[in-house]
Amino acid sequence: MEPSLDNYKLSCELLGHSMDVRAVAAGAVTPLGGQVILSGSRDKSTKLWKPSGNEYIESVTLQDHKNFISFIYYLAKEQWICTASNDATICIYKEDESLIPLLTLKGHESTVCTVAGALKPRSLISGSWDKTARVWTIGETGEVTFITLQGHEAAVWAVATLYDQSKYVTAGADKCIYYWNESGDKLRLLKGHTDCVRSLISLPANSLLSCGNDAVLRFWNEDGECVRQLNGHTNYIYAMATNAALGEHIVVSCGEDSTLRMWNVITGKELGAPILHPAISVWSVTCLQNGDIVTGCSDGIVRVFSQDPARQANKILRQAFDLAVATRKSEMNEEIGGIKKTDLPGPEALLSNGTRDGQTKMVRYPDGSVKCYSWELGKWNLVGDVTGATGGTQTSSGKKLHEGKEYDYVFSVDISDTEPPIKLPYNRGEDPWQAAQSFIHKNNLPQAYLDQVANFIVKNSENSTVVTQQTSTGYQDPFTGGSRYVPGSSNTNLGGGGNMDPFTGASSYSTTSSSSSQPKIDVNFVRSGDKHFPVTSYRTFDTCDANKVLEKMREFNNKLTLAEGKVGEELLLAVVKLADQSPELDLTSLDALMLLLKWPAGMLFPVIDVVRLAVRNEAIFSALNTSHNFLNTVLPHLSGSAANQLMVVRCLANALTHQSGRQQIETLFPKIIELVGGIRAGSPNLQIAVSTFYLNVTIAQTMGRTNPDICHAVTTGVVELFKWAKDLESCYRSVVAIGNLTTTSCGQETIAQVVSVDYVMDKLRELTNTPQGENFSKLNSAGQALLAAF
Template sequence: MEPTLDHYKISCELLGHSLDVRAVAAGGNAEGAGQIIVSGSRDKSTKLWKPISGNEYIESVTLQDHKNFISYICYLESEQWICTASNDATICVYQHDAFVPLITLKGHESTVCALAGGLQARSIISGSWDKTARVWLISETGDVTFVTLQGHEAAVWAVATESAQQKYITGGADKCIYYWNARGEKLRLLKGHTDCVRGLIPLPANSLLSCGNDAVLRFWNEDGECVRELNGHTNYIYAIARNQALGEHIVVSCGEDSTLRMWNVITGDQLGAPILHPAISVWSVACLRNGDIVTGCSDGVVRVFSQDPARQATESVRASFEMAVNTHKAQLSEDIGGVKKTDLPGPEALLSNGTREGQTKMVRHVDGSVKCYSWELGKWSLVGDVTGATGGTQETSGKKLHEGKEYDYVFNVDISDTEPPIKLPYNRGEDPWQAAQQFIHRNNLPQAYLDQVANFIVKNSESAPVVATQSTAGYQDPFTGGSRYVPGSSSSNVGGSGNMDPFTGSSSYSTSSSQRPSNIDVNFVSASDKHFPVSTYRTFDTCDANKVLEKMKEFNNKLTSAEGKVGDELLLAVIRLTDKSPEVDPTALEALLLLLKWPPGMLFPVLDVVRLAVRHEAIFSLLHNSHNFLSSVIPQLSGAAANQLMVCRCLANALTHRSGRQQLETQLPHIVELVSGIRAGSPNLQIAIATFYLNLTISQTLSVAQSEVCHVVTSGLLELLKWAKDLEAWYRAMQAIGNLTTTPCGQEVIALVVSVDHVMDKLRELTNTPQDENFAKVNMVGQALLAVF
């Protein structure tokens, strides 16, 4: 009688991983239950589980040699090697009972996501997101050689070895399957999958089974024809494995639909009802020699299923498993604004790059929650939980639903007579100008619409008051939950004091000494202090060099040599330029110039190094005289917000010495034009722009003032004050205006400022605000300015 999955029951659950179990494998020379189970997780660990009785395993070893999550595990029986692949782009090879790697294979330029034994002894084949597969041969002496299989146009998600024909097989995100010889030459191309190929199994008679994100298993004959499709899964199929204890043509599969399924690939029949798991993603599957099936899931649990009653769990354990499954079934029926949670992608969706800055994506997580992510600076950044994720609708929630998220208002905005209205979501308490800026970016609208859209929000949201929005300092990695290095990620309003520096977490404006920022010289003053003219240049000095280096290494690992990838030793040389008194190292300067050619989305940590290096006149002069590095830096003022922030800080720091002032003043009209094009941004960006202008005005008070410079700087300041809301930014901008009023150009400056009603109204408002500790210095500098006007 043909075996079916109906005979399988839960045998045991192996608990120990803290995050998704992305990979499982079985190995060991002992027969039956003597095989060990190996599991790899997003928690960066690999665990070995040894059997101690029929259905009991103990955690015998935990391996923690990878720097990022484990994506695949392969057990080589011939060598008794445990091979682990990771998102850190390396492969660790362990002897069966070892605690440290026998060798670590490096060479892939991105995540290694597939492994299999090679055609020769002591060889393996790997697949990577870098679009290549590699065949590695490890000699007895530890020497490593490899052959690169190059031809896929996207990530290589699946690899296999066809021993009888001495061929390698690879499948990728380009929907293609390739056959290769041992020299790395293409032999055959199979096409048929309509989405990413995720698994491959060579079968007898030179046939092949494949699976993919199109939720279909395909059976290919020896002529490379797809002669059978196995349908049943309702979402991505992540893995397939042969269950040879049951027969040559019996395979199991698992995927994003929470199920484990069994198939006869010859007849195409599904064998029994699928086993539903109490987790969204069943990432991986492996089979023991005794026929037991092992799965690794997104809830961090390794599960073993058996058809042998002697190895099946007790009634109480089985009842507990069924209860968890039923709870999961109930969760699967929940929706968000009419969209089923099961139709939303899991965290795997965050492995694909966004298509535009500001793009948002809802992702379903292991715990049943749904979170919203935004594509920013080349990464998916956590925005927050999607509310209304428990079956709530617009009628029951009392809010408006847009793209699955609740808002107080969702406006219809008509921008064309021939196009349908565009949805503009808005929550009370948001800054209308920031909401308008996001709306413009999201819909690729002209920047000139900013004030019009913001005023529309104010008018139609009953003039909802602006309060401090939630800080984005809590960005999390969607897989590890860890924080990341993100510049300019805080938000604030005039009258608030919660601005957070993205690197240190320090407040950028506070009169409390315990909260004084470490990255900005706030210059606290008393009523008797002179507010202008200011003669001391402001600089941005503080830097967590380790975080910057870590981010540069992360970006560097994603690049190829042609795209600007450099060795780690050059990154270390570059990071030393952030020292307070760095050596003028030509190698470091050359490397820094190379890094400035990186893609704009990866440039902000490099610009962070630049803004510290240019504090030193000797370094600035060398960079400019030899390479005119400003031509690479200044255009970024029109780029991403993170790059804008770093460039403004860089310019402010460069103005503190004579060489910097000379070079910047020759390009001042162009620079101010670009800076004036920035009409929205974080408090840190507002402060950086104001400090740039303040330092420009200091040079005018300390030397012969130039009328054209004063005019350009005043115009730039007025543009900033049309949208800036941060108190510290206003304070420095007002100091800058005050500086200019003390020069021979003072009357011209006063006339320009007085002519801008918005600025004068805001100045009077700030000056008339009660003088609590948050407003004291702003009150006083405002009063001093009004006295001059």
């Protein structure tokens, strides 16, 4: 049966390189029957990945080149790993013998971009940007001889050996394919490609397959006639591969259109739908003896695809891959000034010199950004980000253009007299507070600016009649500016007119009328005819989209080096399992979680997000606390970014729901209350998190031995929260917390030492007399109940 890419699914992703994976190759077969994968990157390293079950483990990293790795070839008979580089050398390693090169071949004058086995034993053929190919022969004692194949007018991108005919084939940027004899004499010229030829494959019956920048694969017969063209790719084709496991006329190809494709070169048929990758460039491809296919991409990831269901990835990893692919599809339709972003060159374009001073070049990056460079004084200098939009120009669309997107408003905000204004984009109907939050995080501004920026938006846009946050139709991640992972977010659609809590996915308070008598997050908080205090049901933060958490952790992990804490995919998956509703106590997952908690502070919020879900399980909390003393690891982040503050406070609130959590938090309470009380500004979500922590502490005090010091500290904390909190749900929970304390043995005496009930009532009257508070009857009701309690 003929293979088809329709049967191939993602098997695993190999994470370890910090930059583009420019080359992949199939290495040695292991004693257990698996096969080593070799990968080379723009980060100047070559990695060996050894099979372990259905996964691959990074076993060796080779770092002897001075510039990026452009090609890898494995000479099986000699067990040589041959790495070619932009530093104009080829390093040869003897597998399993040493991490030091057995030999370094020097002689090319520029990047060596391709290597293949040559006709004789212990020999190789290479191609270079210096317009030559070389055939190298290495003697038993290490002596090196070579012949040079000269004739191309531009870089030699591809080489191949026709063993049956004792011939070499080379191809390059001059669009030409040359045949050579063993002595280096030119025999034949093939023409047909209309752009650079990038790759060659020798096939049975002395036939040849070529591909290149013209997006066409050409099949040449023994007589040098192009008998078939294979069309399907929509951009440069960078590499091809074949393997006996697929069939002698089955070939796979990859390229700049982000796809992997499979072909029958005899029939010219494309076999199955292409596999789109979530990366701009699929630089390289190879096939394993078990039929699996390996790709290396511009996003720094090596991916393995398998048609064997037993080797295909689990549902979570495949869903995450599908989501990333869907994002890539949308990016492929984006335009900058009428030019498709996918038609722009990548960063490698900056490796070529400019032709004149003042020449400009637009370059797109893997993160989707486009930057403009100018050639000045012998180097490319960054001019800045390119702005533009899909769907027309600023004049025709009537919108403002900012960083490649259309907005109804782009305000200039003066933050400092000594700095230029900062651009603040905003669209009608968008939540002013979420737009302000995105602006603050993007520009590293103090969180205390939130209300000031939001009110600026309200005053200067058509939302001038709006005095509070509005429901938005979509959510923009305030920490990344994107619409992907939001700490604690959910895809759940909630009915009613309530605001969507971007962190819990639930609605807390609505300024509009709703068919339900109470906000959805608190339907059981207050029921008609029930007394207000004490509230004995702990409030928790439970909602989670594990796929989005995993996606964000992958994004951050890919930006790290090994020294900074980069981990393998299997550890990321192990950590995300802790976010399950009923996670298992797995020591590997806990150890992995503690490794991730050592990441830089700016990348921690998705990890702490997992922590706040994991600690709901008392056994997991106890194990983390006993083995890792994890609370002391996360508590310092209460003084950090708003994102980390939010996650840590939620973590503490969730941990209070079981005995182990309450005991440990009580032990550290002086330190914890000082840090939580030190939060004096923040978003409505942070306000709710802080008030929920205080509330859960008071619930614990009503259900066990009351500690006067804790009651006093919580009351002080609530008073401080009242000074800056504006969110009505947060204020309601704070009132309930004080109300709970009136039912304890400490009672009014402790509360009166810190705050008068008149102060609380004045605060509530201030809030409920505003338009945003007119429908919030439960806050007023709780206040009246508190007044009655005194």
